Amino acid sequence: MNAKEIKALVTDWRVAALIILIVLSVIAIYPHIDQNGHVATNLQYGLDLQQGAWIQLELHAEVVGFTTDRPVSDFISNLSQSLDTNVEQVDANHLEIRKSFTQQELETKFSDAGGTLTNYQQGVSKTTADDVKSILENKINTLGTKDAKVNTLTGLNNVARYVRVELAGVDMNEAQQIVGKQGKFEIRVQTTGNATEHVIFGDDITSVQTPTQVPAGSNIWGVQFTMSQAGATAFQDAAIKYGATDDPDKHYLIMLLDNKTVYSAPLSTALATSLKTQPVTQLVATTGSGTSGSQQATNLEIHLHAGALPVDVSVAGSGGTSAPLGERYKEMALLAGIIALITVGFVIYYRYREPSIVLPMILINASEVLILLGFIALIKFQMDLPTIAGLIAVMGTGIDQLVIITDEILHEGRVPSPNLYLKRLARALGIIVIAAATVVIAMLPLALMDLSTLKGFAIITILGVLVGVIITRPAYGKIIMETLSK
Amino acid sequence: MGLINYNIEKYSPQQLVVIPLVLLVISLVLLALNMATTGMPVTPGLDFSGGTAVTIRTTDSHEQLQTVFADYPLSDISDMNDAKFLKFGTMDDAKYRSLSTLVSQKYPDASISQISETFGKSLQYQAIIAMIFSFIGMAIVIFLSFRTFVPSIAVVLSAFADMVMTAAVMNIIGITLTLGTTAALLMLIGYSVDSDILLTNRVLKRQGKLNDKLTGAFHTGIIMTSTTFAAATALFIVSWFGSIQILIEISAVLLIGLVADIINTWLTNVGILKWYVLKGGGK
Numbered sequence: 001m002n003a004k005e006i007k008a009l010v011t012d013w014r015v016a017a018l019i020i021l022i023v024l025s026v027i028a029i030y031p032h033i034d035q036n037g038h039v040a041t042n043l044q045y046g047l048d049l050q051q052g053a054w055i056q057l058e059l060h061a062e063v064v065g066f067t068t069d070r071p072v073s074d075f076i077s078n079l080s081q082s083l084d085t086n087v088e089q090v091d092a093n094h095l096e097i098r099k100s101f102t103q104q105e106l107e108t109k110f111s112d113a114g115g116t117l118t119n120y121q122q123g124v125s126k127t128t129a130d131d132v133k134s135i136l137e138n139k140i141n142t143l144g145t146k147d148a149k150v151n152t153l154t155g156l157n158n159v160a161r162y163v164r165v166e167l168a169g170v171d172m173n174e175a176q177q178i179v180g181k182q183g184k185f186e187i188r189v190q191t192t193g194n195a196t197e198h199v200i201f202g203d204d205i206t207s208v209q210t211p212t213q214v215p216a217g218s219n220i221w222g223v224q225f226t227m228s229q230a231g232a233t234a235f236q237d238a239a240i241k242y243g244a245t246d247d248p249d250k251h252y253l254i255m256l257l258d259n260k261t262v263y264s265a266p267l268s269t270a271l272a273t274s275l276k277t278q279p280v281t282q283l284v285a286t287t288g289s290g291t292s293g294s295q296q297a298t299n300l301e302i303h304l305h306a307g308a309l310p311v312d313v314s315v316a317g318s319g320g321t322s323a324p325l326g327e328r329y330k331e332m333a334l335l336a337g338i339i340a341l342i343t344v345g346f347v348i349y350y351r352y353r354e355p356s357i358v359l360p361m362i363l364i365n366a367s368e369v370l371i372l373l374g375f376i377a378l379i380k381f382q383m384d385l386p387t388i389a390g391l392i393a394v395m396g397t398g399i400d401q402l403v404i405i406t407d408e409i410l411h412e413g414r415v416p417s418p419n420l421y422l423k424r425l426a427r428a429l430g431i432i433v434i435a436a437a438t439v440v441i442a443m444l445p446l447a448l449m450d451l452s453t454l455k456g457f458a459i460i461t462i463l464g465v466l467v468g469v470i471i472t473r474p475a476y477g478k479i480i481m482e483t484l485s486k
Numbered sequence: 487m488g489l490i491n492y493n494i495e496k497y498s499p500q501q502l503v504v505i506p507l508v509l510l511v512i513s514l515v516l517l518a519l520n521m522a523t524t525g526m527p528v529t530p531g532l533d534f535s536g537g538t539a540v541t542i543r544t545t546d547s548h549e550q551l552q553t554v555f556a557d558y559p560l561s562d563i564s565d566m567n568d569a570k571f572l573k574f575g576t577m578d579d580a581k582y583r584s585l586s587t588l589v590s591q592k593y594p595d596a597s598i599s600q601i602s603e604t605f606g607k608s609l610q611y612q613a614i615i616a617m618i619f620s621f622i623g624m625a626i627v628i629f630l631s632f633r634t635f636v637p638s639i640a641v642v643l644s645a646f647a648d649m650v651m652t653a654a655v656m657n658i659i660g661i662t663l664t665l666g667t668t669a670a671l672l673m674l675i676g677y678s679v680d681s682d683i684l685l686t687n688r689v690l691k692r693q694g695k696l697n698d699k700l701t702g703a704f705h706t707g708i709i710m711t712s713t714t715f716a717a718a719t720a721l722f723i724v725s726w727f728g729s730i731q732i733l734i735e736i737s738a739v740l741l742i743g744l745v746a747d748i749i750n751t752w753l754t755n756v757g758i759l760k761w762y763v764l765k766g767g768g769k
Contacts, residue, residue, distance in 0.1 A: 172586040319599030332728030340720035347716045389736045396714035407706040434631045439676035441623035445616040
């Protein structure tokens with residue numbers, strides 16, 4: 001092939017697209033030597049390929065459908081009492097019950113309260129799931145653990161039953177401590193200048209409501225919380241003793257989580273007056289108006305919980321890999337990929353005995369894996385062992401389809417006329433598209449469902465098939481035509 | 487060219503189908519037996535039944551390990567090259583924590599995982615749903631692509647037989663159904679129809695003598711399966727040396743499935759297709 005022909009080949013859009021993608025992938029993967037002199041890349045690894053631990057928590061709550069002839073708020077408060085737990089309304093006909101109950105138990109309680117249970121699902125609503133996620137993230141962040149991921153596993157019905165916490169670089173025990181640890185919440189009162197005095201700790205706060213507008217419709221947001229009798233008395237004593245009731249503006253009340261200020265405001269005049277005569281158990285901390293006020297109220301709610309989750313949880317699964325084992329798995333996985341490519345190369349060579357066919361095939365196959373890796377690096381997808389199996393599977397199907405193209409084109413004698421060539425290529429691509437469609441369809445349920453590690457595997461397999469059909473097969477068709485017409 | 491001489495001219499469709507049919511029936515019986523004893527056609531592994539698994543690299547003997555873990559409900563120890571794979575029954579949170587402390591102190595080269603029974607059950611349920619949907623989805627694509635009943639059902643039947651035979655062999659050699667092997671079985675749905683689609687396409691859409699077309703399709707198809715087989719073998723050998731259990735299982739299931747695929751494509755599917763064409767279907 002002379003320079004002119006190479007130029008013509010490279011500028012063909014199919015081949016050009018492939019080359020551009022390869023270059024972009026290498027940039028995305030970014031192989032380089034890090035400070036320690038090791039070869040490093042932008043690829044991220046899952047917890048079976050590096051040191052780390054994961055914990056999966058089951059959320060003990062239910063999301064249920066209901067109907068009732070009574071006013072909904074009456075029905076809910078009635079249920080909340082008889083079930084002795086928080087009952088939140090999710091939407092017009094769904095409730096979230098924040099405690100573990102069986103369907104039978106709930107059916108009875110519902111009919112007692114004057115309603116009917118229309119469906120039953122274990123888990124929490126999307127909103128609560130998001131709360132759980134931010135509470136856990138907050139907790140992990142305050143402990144200074146980096147590289148943590150919290151994911152709620154939400155099913156197709158928008159109900160989340162599990163939350164998965166992944167912590168890189170820590171072992172199983174540390175991970176359990178971090179997730180299980182409660183933050184230290186404290187309310188202090190300003191005495192003189194910057195000096196403060198202790199008022200109560202978080203264990204005196206008995207319940208925290210979700211953020212509301214106070215008063216309703218004012219667009220000023222706040223979080224209502226309730227203190228125990230002892231807490232309320234302590235709060236009153238401190239407010240009187242340090243002068244907060246006489247001069248609220250000079251004696252702010254400060255809320256701290258793990259010794260960091262999360263909220264600070266004076267007593268309202270009304271509250272200051274009533275505290276002079278009696279303890280108050282229910283307080284509202286207002287955070288401001290509009291979106292920022294609402295956002296701050298949400299954060300404050302989480303802080304008031306001091307890292308406690310709104311529902312009970314239990315450990316549904318956990319696991320961890322030590323650093324040396326993860327390192328070894330990584331090396332082995334790389335080795336498996338390389339050896340698989342070489343073995344496949346031998347089989348292909350045995351069949352065609354023609355370097356001008358075998359070489360493009362292997363290069364196309366390798367470039368497919370490279371493009372996939374580039375994509376994985378770009379979306380910061382964490383590669384784990386099933387993903388690597390998926391990559392090797394993509395290599396297998398990839399080479400299969402190149403064989404189909406080659407055999408269709410080579411069918412009955414060697415050099416087909418351009419016309420015949422195109423017809424045969426179209427026929428080969430027809431077979432490939434059907435085969436690709438079946439793989440995509442077969443993997444789709446896994447990609448949509450939350451079957452922990454299999455999701456990644458399915459997404460990578462689907463992506464691999466798509467990269468193959470859209471990018472690399474057409475390029476191969478072009479390259480093989482050029483080589484065969486020699 | 488080719489290791490095997492594929493000469494099906496002298497066999498009738500009935501003769502072609504009889505071997506895989508017998509295998510399929512035997513496999514179904516085996517799965518039914520397993521279903522009767524364990525409640526699942528394929529024995530569920532740790533991911534689905536719940537429990538704790540520990541992988542360690544050690545030269546300690548089974549007896550030594552039993553002494554180390556005497557306080558814990560150790561149910562099984564198996565060897566994988568230079569690693570040991572330990573299974574434990576269910577235990578409470580405190581016990582599990584003390585186990586993971588013990589493991590990390592005694593064997594720094596370890597990985598540990600634990601799945602609760604309820605979580606396992608919910609995974610198992612989802613895995614079954616995923617498999618059913620995958621299979622139905624694949625069948626729909628096949629029917630839409632070929633739009634003729636007999637050739638489509640032949641492909642779907644071959645894929646079904648692949649899965650059933652693979653599952654039966656898994657039971658025989660003791661590979662359990664885990665997340666990894668579920669993935670492998672789903673991969674097989676994709677792989678197994680590859681060569682079937684090629685075969686059907688060649689036979690129905692090309693001109694020429696039936697036997698020439700079958701031989702040509704075999705020529706291409708067997709290389710396709712060989713390359714995949716080669717990749718899976720490489721994965722199997724490397725993961726064996728690296729003692730990576732999940733990859734050993736995935737590659738083993740793929741290898742079994744590919745053998746089943748050869749049988750079902752070149753006997754079952756060819757048999758039905760030949761019968762269909764001889765009867766006057768197709769061209």
